[in-house]
Structures are given as structure tokens and as C-alpha cells.
Amino acid sequence: MARPVRFNIHPILADTKDSISMVNMPEGHAGEGFFATKLSDVVGLARKNSMWPLPFATSCCGIEFMATMASHYDLARFGAERLGFSPRQCDLLMVMGTIAKKMGPILKQVYLQMAEPRWVMAVGACASSGGIFDTYSVLQGIDQVIPVDVYVPGCPPRPEAILDGFMKIQDLVGEERLRRRNGEGYKQLLESYGIQ
Amino acid sequence: MSLSNETIKAKLSEKFGDQVSNFQEPYGLLTFESPKEMNLKVMQFLYDDEELRFQFLTDLTAVHYPDKAAKELAVVYHLHNLIDNIRIRFKVFTDINSPDIFTAIQLYSSANWMERETYDFFGINFLGHPNLKRILNVDEMDYFPMRKQYPLEDQTRIDKDDAMFGR
Numbered sequence: 001m002a003r004p005v006r007f008n009i010h011p012i013l014a015d016t017k018d019s020i021s022m023v024n025m026p027e028g029h030a031g032e033g034f035f036a037t038k039l040s041d042v043v044g045l046a047r048k049n050s051m052w053p054l055p056f057a058t059s060c061c062g063i064e065f066m067a068t069m070a071s072h073y074d075l076a077r078f079g080a081e082r083l084g085f086s087p088r089q090c091d092l093l094m095v096m097g098t099i100a101k102k103m104g105p106i107l108k109q110v111y112l113q114m115a116e117p118r119w120v121m122a123v124g125a126c127a128s129s130g131g132i133f134d135t136y137s138v139l140q141g142i143d144q145v146i147p148v149d150v151y152v153p154g155c156p157p158r159p160e161a162i163l164d165g166f167m168k169i170q171d172l173v174g175e176e177r178l179r180r181r182n183g184e185g186y187k188q189l190l191e192s193y194g195i196q
Numbered sequence: 197m198s199l200s201n202e203t204i205k206a207k208l209s210e211k212f213g214d215q216v217s218n219f220q221e222p223y224g225l226l227t228f229e230s231p232k233e234m235n236l237k238v239m240q241f242l243y244d245d246e247e248l249r250f251q252f253l254t255d256l257t258a259v260h261y262p263d264k265a266a267k268e269l270a271v272v273y274h275l276h277n278l279i280d281n282i283r284i285r286f287k288v289f290t291d292i293n294s295p296d297i298f299t300a301i302q303l304y305s306s307a308n309w310m311e312r313e314t315y316d317f318f319g320i321n322f323l324g325h326p327n328l329k330r331i332l333n334v335d336e337m338d339y340f341p342m343r344k345q346y347p348l349e350d351q352t353r354i355d356k357d358d359a360m361f362g363r
Contacts, residue, residue, distance in 0.1 A: 101333075101334045102333070102334050136333070136337075136341040137332075137333060137341070
């Protein structure tokens, strides 16, 4: 029997009451018609809720990331709706999967092409430590070639774990001092990786 | 099927006498060896002979036998007669201190990359190879990873939790 045709003439409007979350206002002084707070808080608020991730997916962790991006786990809830596939537009490098030693220079080049401020997340055992591939051809953790902000354990990690790592990144981004990237410590960190 | 392992063996013995030796047939695959200086002569004969016609090099690799003194490295050629559909395996052994073997590129063009790979992993020096450099590993690598002279794991490493890796 053919399915009856439904004419959507009486659409049910989505009940969004109390189900849309807004970020909290940063600490500050509010009065009638004005609100005063720190610039770094506002910048951090804006940055952390509009991350542009660059997925660098080489293996099975990338499959988990696809699930994370898709509607069920929905990374877009955290403001990371827009995946950029050009490093020049992105501020979060998500490395997912085994990085062979031959891939190391390419990963570093992708990192160098990203503009400051940039963050790096190592997803899964292989990207974090080489994982089970304790061998001559595999890089034993991407922190040998680029600095990493957040490590997500798991082989592969569940999408929840990737989301948790992403929220850790958001915390870092939100609390970052505006002058950190110009500071001496950051310069030394990059120099320890041979990055000018 | 005109060509049989016995025929191949007889023809080789007739041509090279004692120089080809150690004939075996594991799983029906005729296997033999010769001194490493003879590798091109033997393969040229296998290639040119009107009856043998082994004109296709299926595989070329090496094996490291750390316990065989002065014969540590074996270079293994898998040859295929496409007309009679017969395969044979041909080995030459070499000292690990002078792993020099003549290249087979003049006979089989497919030997080019396979010899580079064998050099990459076992350090066999193929004399006469036009471009003998690493093909799979990073260029900076200063060792030959498939030689059995490294511990399976570096016991001094501290960057991995032993309990997590079953040590």
C-alpha cells in the first residue's frame, strides 16, 4: 500500500523554550546601559565559542571524529560548526591517527601554515605517544615535532572523549592571556621545536 | 605442462655444475642457491634459455640470519615463467660486512625499486644500481631496520607506562 502523502500544512514548531543555552557573561561591572570587563575575557569568549578546527585525520581516530562531527554527537554545539580544510583559516589543529616519521615534516608544515593564535589537540594513542606502533617508522607522539595543548587518550577515543578534549581546549582558549603569544616563554617553547 | 622442477634442476646442474646447490622443493617451489658472484650468470641463463624462460621477477627481498657466519644476509629472487606458469626461488648469500651484490636491473627492470627497498631495509649494496637510495624510510635514517640486531623494544624508555604496554 502506498504511503499516504502528508502535506505539511500544520507544521509543529520546535519547542526551543529552555533548551537553548547561552554562554555566561564574563565577570565585570554592569550598570544601567553599560558593562565593563576585561578585554581578554571578551576575546577569549569569542574565540572559544567559534573555533575552526582543521582535522588532520590519518586513520581510525578520524572515523571517530567523523561521528563526533555528525549530528548525533554534534561538535557544532560547541561553536565548531565550520571545519576548515585550509590551515591558514583554522585555529585548532586536530591530529587524529598514526603519524609516520615520514609524515612528521608535513605535519610540522601544516602547523607552520596556521596563523597565531593556534592550538593543537592530539587525539588517540598514536598521535599522543605512538600507541601500539612502537617501531622504527612511527613517530612516538606528535609532540616530538609540534607543541601539543591537549591529549585525548583512547584507541580510538569515543566521541565523548573527543568532545571532552575539545572542551578542555575551549577552557585553555578562554583563559589565555592576550600577551602570551608574544611572551618569552612561548618563544622558548617554539624554539625548542625549531620554529622561529 | 612440459617444464618440471626436475627439468629445471637438470638444466641448471648441467650448465653450472657444483655452482648451483642446495636444491629443495618446499611446497613444490623449487629453491636453490649459488655463490653471490654467480647471481647474474644464473639469472641470465634462466632468462635466455629457450626452455626455461624465467623472464619475470615477481619478488626480490633479503633475509637476515644472524647466526650464519659469513652468510648472514640472503638475497632472495622469486622468478616466474609466465608461459609454463612455473615459479622458482633463487638465493644468494653474502657476508654482512661486505653486502655487495650485482644488480639485476639489466635483466629485470622491476628489480629497480625492489632493490632500493632491499637496500633500505637490509643494507644490501647492489653494485651497478643507478639510484641506490632509501625508498620507504626517512632519508635521515642511519640504520637498516629489518636486520635482526636491535632489541624488539628499547628497555630504557620511560615515556610509555609499562603496565599499559604489557612489559
